[in-house]
Amino acid sequence: MSKKSFRQAINEALRQEMQRDPRVILMGEDVAGGQGGSSGVKDAWGGVLGVTKGLFTEFGPDRVFDTPITEASYIGAAAGAAATGLRPVAELMFVDFIGSCLDQVMNQAAKFRYMFGGKATTPLVIRAMYGAGFNAAAQHSQALYPLFTHIPGLKVVIPSNPYEAKGLLIEAIRDNDPVIFLENKVMYDDEDEVPDEAYTIPFGEANLTREGDDVTIVAFGRMVNFANEAADRLEKDGISCTVIDPRTTSPLDTGTILDCVAETGRLVVVDESSPRCNLACDVAALVAEEAFDALKAPIRRVMPPHTPVPFATVLEKLYMPDSARIEAAVRSVMGYKAKQDA
């Protein structure tokens, strides 16, 4: 056990599963990188941010291969490879590129098990970076997990720290259904204690990173860390929060969310994806429908505005939810007073 970065945690999960199971292969744009060049370096890139570095040299060209810049073909190939016996981990680089290959994911991989009457399994993992805060502009900064969550047949994973990333990725690779595994691109250097051994974290089991009596905060991915920061500051002022990291948006651990809201009576949902039809809407609807009687205040959602992610640094900062906005939302639900009947 030692401190490892988010990047190392993912690399270690891939390496250990590739060692354990020869059917696990990697494919994507520059997952090795630099092949065919004159430098003699075999994996110059190891992925655009170095996440898969070293895997090409360890497992060779049969199991780690660079694809052309054509998402439709290699994501389709990965879905087919999964349906015929391999366990591919395909890297989509930026999740924004899903536009080029959505049919392969939505109409093919996600539907195989259902449409073949359970006779086909598709153990496919698609890894992709998501999220704003990297100054990567509107086409490389989206948090498109609501899109995947919307599609039955897909599992959607958003790890919130390096420990979670390793265990959830190993679970994803061992899962027999297509899994979309989303990595927040500004978290790769975050560090955490990560066991050296392989371990799995089950899907559909939320993690409570804080436990409190006053307000339940549900947050996704990187937002979990902001929610924790806000909760720690609020604690000093005597406001105690439960912070729920659902880990997976599909399946979603609705039971834990409802249990916690039943205890606190107040809900704040933090979601960095575009505000219409996102996970915050989903969770808010769930609680409004199933836990209405428990609510002592209106549900508050902390989200970006309905606009493309701005490129300008100051605007991008303004766009993103942060711990200050979460704190303000918690204070507002704590201060809520029901209007007296007229």
Place this chain on the structure above:
Amino acid sequence: MAGTITPITMPKFGLAMTEGKIASWNVEPGSSVDVGEELADIETTKITNGYESPASGILRRQVASEGETLAVGALIGVLADKDVSDADIDAFVEKFQNEFSSQAAETGASESAEPVVVEVGDLKLKVQDSGHGDDTPVLFIHGFGGDLTNWMFNQDHFSGSRRTVAFDLPGHGGSSKNVGDGKPATFAATTAALLDKLDIAKAHVVAHSLGGAIALELAKSHPEKVASLSLVAPAGLGKDINMDFINGFISADRRKTLEPVLHYLVHDKSLITRNMIEGIIRFKRLDGAVAGLETVAKACFPDGHQADDLHGALENFTGPKQVIWGENDEVLSAASAKGLPASVKITLLPETGHMPQMEKSADVNAAVTQLIA
């Protein structure tokens, strides 16, 4: 010169402890305390522990507030006589804080010894090997589902004049998850091989719960390696075992279901911290961990009872030997301490559950010190 000022700093209860959280202050600012009086409850990565005042005086400041987490050595309070002025205390606090932050930056890298991995046959064992000196080493063996950090309040206590070794049994903590047939005799053989590997010819053995049965097997098979036996709530001396604990420990995979199971371990239920629960859940997620626990449980507690009766091993062991038991043990009943041979020293601790080495660490350390002196 005005009266002395004593800094109250975050204690280091064990090797693995790098920070602690003030669970509660037990003394109001302005109240006087005596040496040994509990100033505060400190929450660690395992259980919450009382912090005894290192000096007498008036608690003039609570520098850290309840709920705050601070590094070991950080200032949490100030003790001084009433003739010390507030200005002097302010100056003291400021000076301490300045020096502590620069000191922390310097020594951050050279923290206490980390556990190492020792290969024994085809097993990799995580070993905390610390202390040195001429006195006979002490070996700590944890129990079912435990790991070497179960001794975090004990190992340091003996490391001043001798080598001390705590390790994760196969299937536990950071060791290989292969438990073989899961029987105490098999673990004892691994323990003997570990001692050989570490060049330890003979050690005082301090063992807890199922580790107690392993220690008794070790004393039976390798009496020459065992200088003394201190058995803390040991298995092997009775028929009964709380299977709700064993089965619950194996099956519970969420904090909500595991917490009530862990309550069986201690008399004061509030001692079980979130971190302790999280640590166990994380251990159980490791590949092979639950399968290993199942094998051990089947081998040691078939049909809901303890399989091995090791009274003979205890009787035949000729070195100093003792049994330490919490009177309120809910896992292995302290009734098993009755009727043991007179050569076995018995210590029963009131208001104590199944983990006296954590819940009443000072008493356990004193009893072991006395036996091995």
